[in-house]
Amino acid sequence: MQRKILPFLGIVLLIIYPLWLNEFLVSVSIITGIYIVLLTGLALFLGYGGQFSFAQAVFYGLGAYTSAILTTKYHVPVIAAFLAGGVLAGAVGYILSAPILRLRGYYLAVATLAVCQIFHVLVVEQFNITGGPTGVYDIPIFSLFGFEFKTAISYHYLVWVIALASLLFAKNLMNSRIGRALKGIQSSEEAAMVLGVNAFNLKTKVFVLTGVTGGLAGSLYAHYVSYISPGNFTLELSIWLVVILSVGGVRTIMGVVLGAAFTTVFPFLLGKYQNFNMLVFGLILVLVLKYMPNGIAGFLEEQVFRLVKRTRI
Amino acid sequence: MTETQLLQFIFSGITIGCIYALVALGFTIIFNTTSIVNFAQGDFVMLGAMFAATFKSLFHFPLIMAVSLSVLSVATIGLIMERVLIHSLKDDPRLFASVMMTMGASIIINAISILVWGADPLSLEAFSGETPIRIHGATLVPQMFWIAGGIFLVMILLVIFFRFTWLGQGMLACSMNKDAAASMGINVKGMIFLSFIFSATIGGLGGALVAPITMATLDMGGIMTLKGFTAAIIGGLGSVPGAFLGGIILGLIEALSCGIISSGYRDAIALSILVLVLMLKPSGIMGSKIIRK
Numbered sequence: 346m347q348r349k350i351l352p353f354l355g356i357v358l359l360i361i362y363p364l365w366l367n368e369f370l371v372s373v374s375i376i377t378g379i380y381i382v383l384l385t386g387l388a389l390f391l392g393y394g395g396q397f398s399f400a401q402a403v404f405y406g407l408g409a410y411t412s413a414i415l416t417t418k419y420h421v422p423v424i425a426a427f428l429a430g431g432v433l434a435g436a437v438g439y440i441l442s443a444p445i446l447r448l449r450g451y452y453l454a455v456a457t458l459a460v461c462q463i464f465h466v467l468v469v470e471q472f473n474i475t476g477g478p479t480g481v482y483d484i485p486i487f488s489l490f491g492f493e494f495k496t497a498i499s500y501h502y503l504v505w506v507i508a509l510a511s512l513l514f515a516k517n518l519m520n521s522r523i524g525r526a527l528k529g530i531q532s533s534e535e536a537a538m539v540l541g542v543n544a545f546n547l548k549t550k551v552f553v554l555t556g557v558t559g560g561l562a563g564s565l566y567a568h569y570v571s572y573i574s575p576g577n578f579t580l581e582l583s584i585w586l587v588v589i590l591s592v593g594g595v596r597t598i599m600g601v602v603l604g605a606a607f608t609t610v611f612p613f614l615l616g617k618y619q620n621f622n623m624l625v626f627g628l629i630l631v632l633v634l635k636y637m638p639n640g641i642a643g644f645l646e647e648q649v650f651r652l653v654k655r656t657r658i
Numbered sequence: 659m660t661e662t663q664l665l666q667f668i669f670s671g672i673t674i675g676c677i678y679a680l681v682a683l684g685f686t687i688i689f690n691t692t693s694i695v696n697f698a699q700g701d702f703v704m705l706g707a708m709f710a711a712t713f714k715s716l717f718h719f720p721l722i723m724a725v726s727l728s729v730l731s732v733a734t735i736g737l738i739m740e741r742v743l744i745h746s747l748k749d750d751p752r753l754f755a756s757v758m759m760t761m762g763a764s765i766i767i768n769a770i771s772i773l774v775w776g777a778d779p780l781s782l783e784a785f786s787g788e789t790p791i792r793i794h795g796a797t798l799v800p801q802m803f804w805i806a807g808g809i810f811l812v813m814i815l816l817v818i819f820f821r822f823t824w825l826g827q828g829m830l831a832c833s834m835n836k837d838a839a840a841s842m843g844i845n846v847k848g849m850i851f852l853s854f855i856f857s858a859t860i861g862g863l864g865g866a867l868v869a870p871i872t873m874a875t876l877d878m879g880g881i882m883t884l885k886g887f888t889a890a891i892i893g894g895l896g897s898v899p900g901a902f903l904g905g906i907i908l909g910l911i912e913a914l915s916c917g918i919i920s921s922g923y924r925d926a927i928a929l930s931i932l933v934l935v936l937m938l939k940p941s942g943i944m945g946s947k948i949i950r951k
Contacts, residue, residue, distance in 0.1 A: 395754075444937050451695050455891045456936055458884070459929035466926035580884075584761070591758045620773065627765035631743060634755050634762060 356509075363501045371497045373609050375569060378504035380605035383562035385511045386555030387586060388604075392595030393519070393527040394551055397454035399583040400441070403464040404434040404559025405566070406578030412564035413481040413573055414474065423488050427564045434560025435553045442549040461580045468575045480574025487568040504565055511558055512598050518554075523547065592633050594640020603642050662795035667917040668910065669793075673802045673871070675909020676809045677703075680864035681886025682893065682901035683812060684857035689896050690820070691829045691853035694756045698739065698764040700883030701771075702858045705732045706865020707874035708771065711780035721785060729862040736858020739763050740851050764879065771876050779876075782869040805867045809902070812860055816898050829853060833896070888928075892935055894942030903943060908932075 363371055387401050408430035415426035445456045468475045475481070487494045487503060494500040518524050526547055529537035534544050567573050585608070593604025615622055637644035681703055688696045709728035713719045719727065743759050785804050790797040819826040831839040832849045840846050865874070872878060885908065893904025908928060915927035935942065 397757075444933070448936055448940055451895060452891065452936055452940055454695075455887060456933055459888070459932050462884075462929050463926045463933075466923060470920075470922045470926075581880075588758070588761055588765075591754070621769075623765055624769035624773070627762050627769055630765065631759065631762040634759050635743075635747065638755060 359505055359509075360502075363498050368497060371501050373613075375497065375501050375504050376566075377605045377609045378501070378508040379562050379565050379569070380608060381508040381601055382504075382511050382558055382565065384586060384590060384601045384605055385515045386551070386558035388590055388595050388601045389515055389518070389527070390548075390551050390555050391587065391590055392600075393524070393531055394548055395531040396449070396548070397451075397587065398457045398552070398555065399454060399580065399587065400457040400460050401555065401559050401586050402578045402580065402583040403461050404438060404556045405563040405582070406464060406468060406575075407434040407437055407556075408560030408563025409567040409573050409578065410468065410475055410481065410563075411560070413484045413567045416485050416568075417481060417483060423485060423568060424490075427487070427561065427568070430564035430567075431557045431561040434563070435557035438553045438556025439549065442552045446545060446548045446552060458580065458583075461583050465575060465579060468578065475575070478575060480572060480576075481567075482572040484567050484571045484573070486571070487565075500569060504569075507561065507565065511561075512601065515601075516598050523550065527551065588630060590640075592630055592640060594637075594642030594644075596639060597642045597646060599645070600640045600642035603640070663917065665794055665796035667913045669796055669798050669802070671910035671913030672906060673799075673805060673909070674913065675889075675906035676802075676805045677864060677868050677882075677905070678885045678889040678908050679902045679905025680805075680809050680812065680860060680867075681882050682890040682905045683809075683816065683898065684861045684864070685886055685890040686896060686898055686901045687816070687829075687857040687860070688853050689833070689890070691832045691849050692744075692756070693833055694744075694753055694760065695887065695895075696854075696857065697757065697760040697883055697887075698767060698879075699857065699861055699886055700881065701764050701767045701879035702732050702736060702861025703865040703868070703882045703886075704771070704874075704876060704879035705735060705767065706862035707782070707869035707872070707878065708775055708780060708865070708876070709862070710866035710869050711782040711874040712775075714782055715780060725863075725866045728866050729859055732862025732865070733855050733859045735767070736854045736861075737851075739767075739858075740854035744850065744854065745847065764883070768876065768879060775876065777876065780869075780874040782866075782874060784870040799871065801867075801870045805871075808863060808867050812863070813898060813902055820898065825849075825852070888932055891942055892932055894944040897942070897944040900942055900944030907943075 363374060366374065383401065383405055387398065390396060390398050411433045412423075412426040412430040415421040415429055416423055421429070441460060445453065445460070448456050469478055471477075472479075487500060489503075494503055519527075526537060526542045529540065529542055530544050530547060538544050563578075566577075589604040589608045590600065592607060593602070594600025611626065612619070612622060615625060633641060633644075639646075681699055684699045684702060685695060688694055688699070706728055709731045710724055713724035713727050714721060717724075743763055744756060747755055747759060784799065784801045786800045788799070790799055792798075820830055821827075828839065828844045829849045829852070831842065831844055832846050836846050839849075886905075889904035889908045890901050891904070892907055893900030893902070911928045911931055912924050916924045919927060
């Protein structure tokens with residue numbers, strides 16, 4: 346009963362609350378939704394695959410650029426360009442996985458790091474395609490079967506529907522055969538392989554998923570801000586995503602949401618003391634790592650669990 | 659391309675390569691004891707450069723005093739970082755928390771540095787003049803010899819330390835098997851503590867040595883971490899000669915691809931070669947053991 350009501354209430358809240366927000370807060374909420382899409386795949390790879398990937402900015406950029414170029418240069422309908430962004434990013438993830446996913450740990454980390462830098466250089470240098478450092482501008486707003494998401498509120502709903510769908514997908518995936526196999530890989534790749542799990546195959550699937558979600562997020566971003574440049578898709582972003590995921594908590598859906606919300610809301614929290622932003626953020630990261638090994642979401646879950654247990658007795 | 663140009667690119671490649679090698683050596687020491695990759699390693703270099711420039715150019719200390727004070731300050735920061743952040747972490751076989759902790763340290767160090775020094779770069783005059791040395795038409799700055807000398811000194815000391823001293827062997831033992839090392843009477847936590855101080859010292863020295871060439875800037879930390887990590891991986895994570903070789907190779911590739919192809923593609927070419935090395939020999943050029951997870 347409780348399990349059914351809570352998500353329902355959440356969705357009702359999501360539908361109503363944007364109506365009270367001012368323009369600025371709606372935009373914050375939209376970016377949060379985009380970050381959720383961007384982070385879901387990565388969270389699976391990091392939290393359950395147990396591997397660092399610093400390639401997320403690549404997929405984000407691929408999705409954004411594909412969508413932007415298709416709609417501005419070739420006048421492809423936005424929805425087709427949006428899907429193409431996801432597909433292309435997923436395909437690149439698949440191609441990359443063959444050489445890269447054979448590596449583990451730090452070696453995988455540095456290989457993804459390299460891919461991210463190479464992508465950035467290519468985007469800057471191949472200006473015939475990407476517009477180089479100036480980027481792509483005048484990207485059309487999102488439209489679906491003739492309906493244009495002109496107002497921020499309408500786009501807000503679209504982004505959050507996609508964000509919730511990707512969260513739901515991730516959650517169901519974790520409770521499926523693939524999810525259980527992933528957890529197995531994380532505790533011991535060898536043991537999982539002995540039990541018949543094809544670890545490489547599985548990691549490839551998750552990596553492709555990270556690619557697709559990253560690409561879709563990139564496309565959503567491009568059609569929201571209408572201007573993209575190489576500066577949006579840097580290695581710093583990739584590293585930042587891993588950092589905020591570990592603050593939010595990598596192994597729960599809530600962790601992804603918290604991480605996303607944290608990264609968009611945090612810069613405004615300190616108000617006029619913005620100079621201290623990074624210092625405060627660093628301290629929060631360090632404290633979370635020290636006292637909440639499963640991130641803020643993991644910590645909250647434990648507390649709720651404890652509370653529920655106490656009230657039952 | 660003429661011979662002179664080629665020689666020039668090789669010179670600048672070796673100079674920058676020596677710097678990468680110093681950072682890579684810092685990675686190696688911490689990795690050898692803890693299996694942690696310290697993402698704040700480049701920030702030690704940045705701090706070394708900033709402190710040296712501050713002491714010399716702002717406070718007008720004599721050179722030797724400025725450099726030793728800067729190395730000492732960075733070593734102290736490494737010490738504080740280990741005590742406060744790493745020391746009390748629970749043992750985590752995946753090292754996730756520890757590695758993220760070093761990222762946290764990097765964020766905090768950068769945040770404090772920008773509050774202390776502001777965003778402007780500081781300069782430090784070259785240790786023995788600016789008159790370039792000419793060899794076959796190519797020029798070499800004298801500071802290069804300081805850097806090369808510094809790295810050779812550090813490397814020889816490290817090889818002796820890890821091969822022939824009880825302390826060095828103890829550090830290596832910690833990285834291979836912490837429990838076994840502890841049961842042989844090695845103070846594992848103590849070794850980890852020492853390794854952070856050592857690598858901060860080396861980072862600080864590297865920073866003080868490169869500051870005359872690159873200037874002391876706050877954003878050099880991230881770049882140094884990236885390049886040093888890459889160099890360490892190319893050479894084989896955990897190997898002292900490997901770190902040196904990896905650094906030089908990376909520097910040379912960068913300089914040559916800058917000269918032959920285009921400066922814009924420099925990073926892409928260097929990193930493509932890195933990926934290629936990883937494909938062919940996943941444990942790096944000098945690496946022997948395959949590191950898992």
